[in-house]
Amino acid sequence: MKLVVDLKERSYPIILERGCTEHLGDYLDVNRKSFVISDEGVPEVWKQRILSQLNDAVFMVVEQGEDAKSFEVYQKCLKEMLKHNFHRKDQVIALGGGVVGDLSGFVAASYMRGIDFIQIPTTTLSQIDSSIGGKVAINVDHVKNCVGAFWQPKLVLIDPDTLSTLPKRHVVSGLIEALKAGCIQDEELFRIFEEEEIEENLEEILVRSLKIKKHVVEEDETEQGLRKILNYGHTIGHAIESCEMPKYYHGEAVGLGMLMICENEEIRQRILNCLIKLGAPVDYQLNANQLIKYLVKDKKASNVSTSIITVSKIGEAKIETRTFEQMHELLKRRESE
Numbered sequence: 001m002k003l004v005v006d007l008k009e010r011s012y013p014i015i016l017e018r019g020c021t022e023h024l025g026d027y028l029d030v031n032r033k034s035f036v037i038s039d040e041g042v043p044e045v046w047k048q049r050i051l052s053q054l055n056d057a058v059f060m061v062v063e064q065g066e067d068a069k070s071f072e073v074y075q076k077c078l079k080e081m082l083k084h085n086f087h088r089k090d091q092v093i094a095l096g097g098g099v100v101g102d103l104s105g106f107v108a109a110s111y112m113r114g115i116d117f118i119q120i121p122t123t124t125l126s127q128i129d130s131s132i133g134g135k136v137a138i139n140v141d142h143v144k145n146c147v148g149a150f151w152q153p154k155l156v157l158i159d160p161d162t163l164s165t166l167p168k169r170h171v172v173s174g175l176i177e178a179l180k181a182g183c184i185q186d187e188e189l190f191r192i193f194e195e196e197e198i199e200e201n202l203e204e205i206l207v208r209s210l211k212i213k214k215h216v217v218e219e220d221e222t223e224q225g226l227r228k229i230l231n232y233g234h235t236i237g238h239a240i241e242s243c244e245m246p247k248y249y250h251g252e253a254v255g256l257g258m259l260m261i262c263e264n265e266e267i268r269q270r271i272l273n274c275l276i277k278l279g280a281p282v283d284y285q286l287n288a289n290q291l292i293k294y295l296v297k298d299k300k301a302s303n304v305s306t307s308i309i310t311v312s313k314i315g316e317a318k319i320e321t322r323t324f325e326q327m328h329e330l331l332k333r334r335e336s337e
C-alpha cells in the first residue's frame with residue numbers, strides 16, 4: 001500500500017508492504033551515498049538486509065535506548081559524516097525505532113544545513129507514528145525532545161515483517177500510540193482495541209493510525225493548532241517518562257498520561273480496559289510535586305500555563321489550556337486516588 005503525505009514540495013510516499021525491505025532498489029537509489037544509522041538492539045538480520053543492497057554506505061551503530069538521543073551521540077554522528085566526506089547530495093537513512101528515527105532526522109536536518117533523510121522504521125511505535133510527520137529531536141538533561149527541528153523524510157519504508165523480532169513489551173508500547181490515535185480521531189480504531197483480537201488486526205491498526213497521522217500533519221505541519229491533538233496523554237506522559245527515565249517506554253508513559261489527564265470517568269475506564277487488555281502498565285504512584293517540575297519545561301508550556309488535549313467522546317479531541325496551578329491540583333488528586 002502506498003500513501004502520500006501531501007506537503008507540497010515536501011511531500012513524500014509511505015510504503016507499507018510486507019517484505020518491502022527486500023527490494024530497496026524499487027523505492028530508492030541504492031547507488032546514492034548513504035549514512036545509515038541504527039542501534040545496537042536492531043537485529044543483525046535487518047541491518048544486513050539493508051546494507052547488502054546499498055552500494056555506497058557508511059554504517060553507524062549507536063547505543064540503544066533513549067540515551068542515544070543525546071548531544072554526545074548526535075555529535076559523534078556528525079563527526080563521522082564529516083570524516084567520510086558526506087555532502088549535501090548524499091542522504092541519511094534511519095534503520096530502527098523512534099530513537100534512531102528522531103536522532104537520525106536531527107542529524108539530517110542540521111548537517112550542511114539539511115540533507116535528505118529516509119526512514120526505515122522497525123518498531124510498532126515508529127511504524128505507527130514517529131517515522132512520519134518530520135518531528136526530529138534529541139533530549140537535553142532528560143528533558144524530552146527539547147532540541148530539534150521539523151524535517152520531513154523523503155520516503156518512509158514500512159515492512160511489518162521487521163516486527164517479528166520485536167520484544168512484546170515494545171510491541172505493546174507502540175500500540176498505545178495507536179490507541180491514542182483512536183481516542184482522538186477514529187472511533188472504529190478504538191473499537192478494534194476494545195473488541196477484537198489485536199494481533200490479528202495489526203495491519204489494519206497500522207494503516208488506520210498512519211492515515212490519521214498523515215491527515216493531521218497535512219493540515220498542520222508545524223503544530224500551530226490541530227497537530228497538538230496528537231499529544232493526547234503526552235503532556236503528563238513526557239513528564240513521567242523524563243522523571244522516571246529509563247523505567248517506562250514512551251508508549252507506556254503516554255498510556256499512563258492518558259489515564260491521568262482524562263476527567264471523563266466512562267472514557268477513562270474504557271482506556272484503562274484497553275491498556276489492561278494490551279498488558280500495559282496501569283498502576284503508577286505519582287509524585288505531583290516532582291512531575292510538575294517537568295511539566296513546566298514542556299515545549300507546549302508558556303510561563304504560566306500549558307496546552308492539554310481532552311477527549312469527552314471517543315474519536316473527538318479538543319485543545320485546551322490549563323494553568324500550572326490547575327495541573328498541580330489535578331496531579332495532587334491523582335496522587336491521592
Ligand SMILES: NC(=O)c1ccc[n+]([C@@H]2O[C@H](COP(=O)([O-])OP(=O)(O)OC[C@H]3O[C@@H](n4cnc5c(N)ncnc54)[C@H](O)[C@@H]3O)[C@@H](O)[C@H]2O)c1
Binds near residue numbers: 132
Ligand atoms: N518524532 C515523533 O513524531 C515521535 C513520536 C512518538 C515517539 N517518538 C519518540 O520515539 C522514541 C521511542 O521509539 P521506540 O518505541 O521505537 O523505541 P526505540 O527506538 O528505543 O526502540 C525500542 C528497542 O527496540 C529495538 N529494536 C528496534 N527494532 C527492532 C526489531 N525489529 N526487533 C527487535 N528489536 C528492535 C531497539 O534497539 C530498541 O532497543 C522516543 O524517543 C519518543 O520520544 C517520536
